[in-house]
Amino acid sequence: MGFKKASAPLVGVDISSTAVKLLQLSRSGGGYRVEHYAVEPLPANAVIEKNIADVDAVGAAIRRAADRAGVRSKGAAAAVPGASVISKVIPMAAGLSEDDMEAQVELEAGNYIPYPIEEVNYDFSVLGPMPNAADTLQVLLVASRSENVEARQAALEIGGLDAKVMDVEAFAIESAFALIAPQLTVPKDGLVALVDVGATTTTLNVLRNGRGQYLREQMFGGRQLTEEIMRRYGLSYEEAGRAKRLGGLPEQYEVEVLEPFKDSLAQQVGRLLQFYYASSEYNRVDQVVLAGGCASIPGIAQVIEENLGVPTIVANPLAQMTLDRRVQAQALALDAPALMIACGLALRSFD
Numbered sequence: 119m120g121f122k123k124a125s126a127p128l129v130g131v132d133i134s135s136t137a138v139k140l141l142q143l144s145r146s147g148g149g150y151r152v153e154h155y156a157v158e159p160l161p162a163n164a165v166i167e168k169n170i171a172d173v174d175a176v177g178a179a180i181r182r183a184a185d186r187a188g189v190r191s192k193g194a195a196a197a198v199p200g201a202s203v204i205s206k207v208i209p210m211a212a213g214l215s216e217d218d219m220e221a222q223v224e225l226e227a228g229n230y231i232p233y234p235i236e237e238v239n240y241d242f243s244v245l246g247p248m249p250n251a252a253d254t255l256q257v258l259l260v261a262s263r264s265e266n267v268e269a270r271q272a273a274l275e276i277g278g279l280d281a282k283v284m285d286v287e288a289f290a291i292e293s294a295f296a297l298i299a300p301q302l303t304v305p306k307d308g309l310v311a312l313v314d315v316g317a318t319t320t321t322l323n324v325l326r327n328g329r330g331q332y333l334r335e336q337m338f339g340g341r342q343l344t345e346e347i348m349r350r351y352g353l354s355y356e357e358a359g360r361a362k363r364l365g366g367l368p369e370q371y372e373v374e375v376l377e378p379f380k381d382s383l384a385q386q387v388g389r390l391l392q393f394y395y396a397s398s399e400y401n402r403v404d405q406v407v408l409a410g411g412c413a414s415i416p417g418i419a420q421v422i423e424e425n426l427g428v429p430t431i432v433a434n435p436l437a438q439m440t441l442d443r444r445v446q447a448q449a450l451a452l453d454a455p456a457l458m459i460a461c462g463l464a465l466r467s468f469d
Contacts, residue, residue, distance in 0.1 A: 126191070126193050126282075126467070127142065127144065127191050127193065127467045128142070128191070128193045128194060128195045128282055128283060128463070128464065128466050128467040129141070129142045129154070129184070129189055129191055129193065129194045129195070129279060129464070130142065130143075130194075130195050130290075130459075130460040130461065130462070130463030130464030130465075130466070131180060131194050131195065131196045131274060131277075131279065131460065131463065132196075132197065132287075132290075132457070132459040132460040132463065133165060133170065133176060133180075133196060133270060133273065134160075134165065134168070134316055134317065134456075134459075135160075135165045135166070135167070135168060135316060135317040135318045135319070135339075135341075136159060136160055136165075136316075136317040136318075136340075136341070136359075136411075137157050137158060137159050137160055137179075137411075138157070138158045138160060138176065138179045138180050138183050139156075139157050139183075139453070139456060139457055139459070139460040140154070140155065140156045140157075140158070140180070140183040140184060140187055140189070140460065141154070141155050141457055141460040141461055141463075141464045142154040142155070142187075142189060142191060142464055142467075143439070143461075143464045143465065143467065143468075145468070146439070146440050149438055149439060149440070150297075150438075150439045150440075150465075151439055151440045151441065151442065152436060152439050152440070152441045152442060152445050152450065153442050153445075154187040154188055154189045154442070154445075155187055155445055155450055155453075155457075156183040156184070156186045156187035157183070157453050157456070158179045158180070158182050158183035158186070159179070159359075160175065160176060160179050161175050161179075162355055164176050164179070167201075167318060167319070167337075168199040168201065168202070168318075168319065169199075169202070169266070169269075170269040170270065170273060173269055173272050173273050173276065174276060176273040176276075176277075177272070177273040177274070177275070177276020177277045178276065178277070179277070180273060180274060180276070180277025180278070180279065181276065181277040181278050183277075184277060184278055184279065188444060192278070192279055192280045193279070193280055193282040194274050194279040194280060194281055194282060194283075195281075195282060195283035195284075195285060195463040195464070195466045195467075196270045196271075196274060196281060196283075196284060196285070196463065197270075197284070197285040197286055197287045197289075197290050197459060197462075197463060198262045198266045198267060198270065198284065198285075198286055198287070199287050199319075200286065200287055200288045200321065200333055200335060201335055202262050202263065202266045203260060203261070203262050203286050203288075204230070204231055204232075204260070204261045204262070205258060205259065205260045205261075205286075206230045206258075206259045207245065207256050207257070207258055207259075208223075208226055208230065208256075208257050208259055209248055209251075209254050209255070209256065209257075210222060210223075210226075210254065210255045210257045211253065211254060211255070212247065212252070212253050212254060212255050213253075219242075219244075219257070220242075223240075223242045223257065223259060226259070227240055227259060227261065230259060230261075231261045233263060237263060237264055238261045238262065238263055238264055239261065239262055239263075239264050239267045239284070240259060240260060240261035240262075241259075241260055241261075242257050242258060242259045242260070243257070243258045243260075244256070244257055244258075245257065245258050260286060262286075267284050270284065271284070283463070283466050285462070285463055285466065287321075287459050288321075288323055288330055288333050289330075289462070290458075290459045290461075290462030290463050291312060291314065291323055291409075291458050291459060291462055292323075292325065292328065292329065292330055292462070293461075293462035293463075293465045293466075294435045294458045294459070294461040294462035294465065295310075295312065295325055295328055295458075295462075296328055297435040297436075297437075297438070297461065298407060298433050298434065298435050298437075299328065300438070301407075301431060301433075301434065301437065302405055302407070302431075303405060303429055303431075304404040304405045304429070305404075306327060307326060307327055308326070308404035308405060309324060309325075309326055309331070309400055309402065309403045309404050309405075310324070310325045310326070310403065310404065310405050310406075310407055311323075311324050311387075311391060311394070311403040311405070311406045311407070311428075312324075312325060312407045312409060312433070312458075313387050313390070313406060313407070313408055313409065313410075314409040314410040314458060314459075315338075315339055315340065315383065315408065315409070315410040315411070315412035315413060316339045316340065316410045316411060316412075316456075317339045317340045317341045317344075317411065318337065318338075318339045318341050319335050319336070319337060319338070319339055320335070320336045320337075320338045320339055320383075320386055320387070320390065320410075321333070321334070321335045321336075322334045322335075322336075322387075322390040322391070322393075322394065324394055324398075324403060331398075332394050332397070332398065334390055334393055334394070336386060336389070336390055338382075338383070338386045339410075339412065340362075340410075340411050340412045342379065342382070343362060343375070343376070343379045343412075344358045344359050344362055345358070346375050346379065347361060347362060347367065347371075347375060350374065350375055351367065351368065351371075376415070379415075380415065380417065380418055380421045381421065381425070383412060383418065383421075383422070384421050384422045384425035384426065385425070387406065387422055387425075387426065388425065388426055391403060391426070403428060404428075404429075405428065405429045405430070405431070406422060406423070406426065406428050406429070406430040406431075407430075407431055407432075407433050408422065408430065408431070408432050408433060408455065409432075409433040409455050409456070409458045410455060410456055410458075411455070411456045413432045413433065413455035413456070414432070414452055414453075414455055414456070418432075419431055419432050432455050433454075433455050433458055434451075434454045434455065435454065435457065435458055435461040436450065436454050436457065436461065437454070
């Protein structure tokens with residue numbers, strides 16, 4: 119999978135349901151610099167519910183994105199979606215050598231993974247000592263069916279890149295979360311609901327002190343808005359998507375279509391939070407952070423804040439970064455909320 123350290127600059131490649139998002143960073147003083155970036159649309163149904171259905175189409179999109187961004191590096195980091203991952207924290211004796219721990223994890227893995235071990239890719243990371251048991255470590259075991267990993271690896275190869283790291287989307291978001299921490303208005307130990315609204319899936323990731331506490335996905339996203347534009351104005355899917363991004367829709371679009379979608383999105387976020395409250399000792403979150411393509415809809419943060427009564431901001435993990443002269447600042451600013459996963463993957467260069 120992908121906890122191992124990278125040894126060279128990596129291109130972060132986020133493969134979503136509607137687009138390939140590519141980002142490469144470098145160190146710049148005490149921060150980071152955006153060297154290369156591109157967002158390349160995918161053909162309809164190339165990725166279905168985050169599963170790659172057409173490897174060749176995804177690979178071709180990766181190649182177009184890499185060419186347009188001017189990427190020279192070949193090493194890449196990609197991620198499998200949370201729904202494709204099994205993760206368990208298992209206890210293990212402290213003091214084991216790395217080889218002994220690896221052997222022990224291999225023995226233990228069969229108890230936690232409901233597939234033949236030869237059909238999965240798995241990795242592990244030591245989280246630290248078990249509370250009140252210094253002689254026992256907490257070890258995070260993460261596994262995914264090999265077909266999920268291999269489809270992404272094959273798409274990267276078609277795109278001219280070499281998969282060096284295969285991460286998990288939720289972990290990539292955690293990595294990028296550190297970059298938006300200065301934008302928060304709550305204490306460091308506050309409960310932050312990071313809501314990533316993609317084309318087909320909305321993901322809630324509740325974090326405290328930068329570590330994930332709760333994860334849940336729900337089928338809802340920007341495709342509903344695109345499909346309503348198609349139905350209402352008689353456009354093709356591609357035309358509706360273009361009009362949604364670039365404008366040119368009738369004057370009544372905001373009242374007839376956009377405002378109801380914003381209200382629906384606020385309701386979906388509220389529903390996800392209710393699931394969290396029902397399974398948690400906390401009956402609150404202190405702040406909502408919106409990410410994903412829908413986070414760029416003007417006024418969406420205000421609608422959610424008014425509906426939920428929780429301070430809400432739009433994520434921008436690139437806000438403090440400098441840009442290479444070839445990177446278009448205006449386009450990057452519009453895409454920034456949708457680049458959380460790509461940013462977290464690109465940060466794997468600096469592990």
